[in-house]
Each structure stands twice: as structure tokens, then as C-alpha cells.
Amino acid sequence: MAWAVAFQGGEAGAQLWLGVVMGAGPVLGLAMLIVSALRLAFTRRLRAAPLFGLLVGLIGGFPSLWLWGVGVVPYPGARFDSESAITVAWPFDRPGIVEQGGLGYDQNHNVTLPATRFALEVTPDPSFSLAAGAACPQVLAPVSGEVVEVRGDLPTYKQPKVDEHSLSERRDEVSFAAHGSWQARLGNRVTIRTRQPDGVVFVTIAHLARNSPQVIAGETITAGTPIGRCISPDVPVHLHAQLQSPFDVPFPMGTPVATMLDDGRQGPSLPTRGKRLAPLS
Secondary structure, three states: OHHHHHHHOHHHHHHHHHHHHHHHHHHHHHHHHHHHHHHHHHHOOOOHHHHHHHHHHHHHHHHHHHHHOOOOOOOOOOOOOOOOOEEEOOOOOOOEEEEEOOOOOOOOOOOOOOOOOOOEEEEEOOOOOOOOOOOOOEEEOOOOEEEEEEEOOOOOEOOOEEOOOOOOEEOOOOOEOOOOOOHHHHOOEEEEEEEEOOEEEEEEEEOEOOOOOOOOOOOEEOOOOEEEEEOOOOOOEEEEEEOOOOOOOOOOOOOEEOEEEEOOOOOEEOOOOOOEEOOOO
């Protein structure tokens, strides 16, 4: 029943996915797996009940392997639909790379959570190296609309970094503006409410440098307006869109909106990991 609701999406699907599939399911599954294994070990007989318990425990506990990237299943309650997708502008004034993007876990580690099913993580091109002590490039608003949320007081912490050549993760890079609760994992951020043909969409730009936001809540801005700075050229800026206001439906339980980028040549497309993009001239 939880799986069916998750496929339907919406808030109920997101809550069941987080609460059952990624929460209670693995805990109860592993407990049942251990109890059933102990029963078989002590009775030394193949009985139906503990065998059934082993099967249920394996199924329920399987998502615990996702912590190690094994058999990860993307959130199923949202499917890519180009007609309902939102097209956003490249958020830097220089070329860069999509470090996380796509529909599979091998391309995008954000796909397991409902609100970030189609999230992107992007960085400016490493060839634009900065002198020691120089400020990181500005992050530009990817859409026009009203600023509804600004957070800039959170400290920075370490996070995995994707190597631009091998696209393999390195875990020795500096800082990430998030830790702790689900909501805090977005770190320093700006959320923009933008009006689309199908309705209102809330676009969040996160992992900004501490004290860098340059806009205030209630301000109306256009795409390309400086909104903050990245932490460093090596730390991705996170971008995702959802249907609900972050005040009504907090991260990560929102209904995701597919996010496409226009590369200026082939038109809007769903960017995948490793794709290089540049600002539109």
C-alpha cells in the first residue's frame, strides 16, 4: 500500500516513502531478519514462519544498503515530463559543470528523496581558478520571481566532492553549508516563487556561502540577479524545484518539478552528470 501511494506522489506518497521505505522499514526489516535467523539457528529446522520472516526482513531491510550506494531505488512518485518541467538559467556568469544531475543514482545522489528527485548540483568551471583569498563566483538567480526565503547564517561543513575528470567521489574537499536536520541540510539558501504556465513553482538555490545572500524576502528579482556566492569553486551549488512553499511543506517532502537547463544550442534538456554548460549570451 505504501509503495502504491508513493507511485502516486504528493505529500502522502512523500511521507510514506520517508517514513516507511527509508525509515521504519529498514529498522523493522533488520530486526525481523535477526530474530528469524536466530530462530532458525536455535531450532535447527526449516520452518515456514522463520523462513518467511527472513524473506520479509530481507525486503524490509534492503534500503539500509542504500547508505553504501548498493541497490539504490530513486523515489518513484515523480516521473520526468518535459511538458510540466521548469527551465532555469545557468546560475553562474561563467561556464561550468553539472556534478549531480539525471534520473539514476549513478548520476545524481539526490534522487532518493521526494523533493530533490530532479535536483541539480553545479559548479563553475575549475579552469577559472581563484587566487588565494579571492571570493568565490557569484550565484545568479536561475528564474524570475519573488524571494520568499533567505537563510545565510549557517556554518559550513565537509561534504563529498565529485572529481570533474573521473566523476568519482572524493571525500577530502572543503565544506558544505549544511548538517543536522533535513531542513538544515540545504544550508544557506534562497527560495524564489516563480509563476509558470502550469502554476506556481518554488525554486531553491542552496549550499551558498555563509553571510553571502544579497537579496531579502519579499523582493522581486529577475533571472540573472546576483543572490549570493558559492562556498568555493569545488563545492556544488544545489538547485531544486517543488510545487509547495517550503513553509507549508518542508524539505524533503515536497512534490518535485523536473528542472531543465538551456545550453543555448539544443534548447532545454534534463542535464546529466558531467555535462558542461555555459551562460546564455
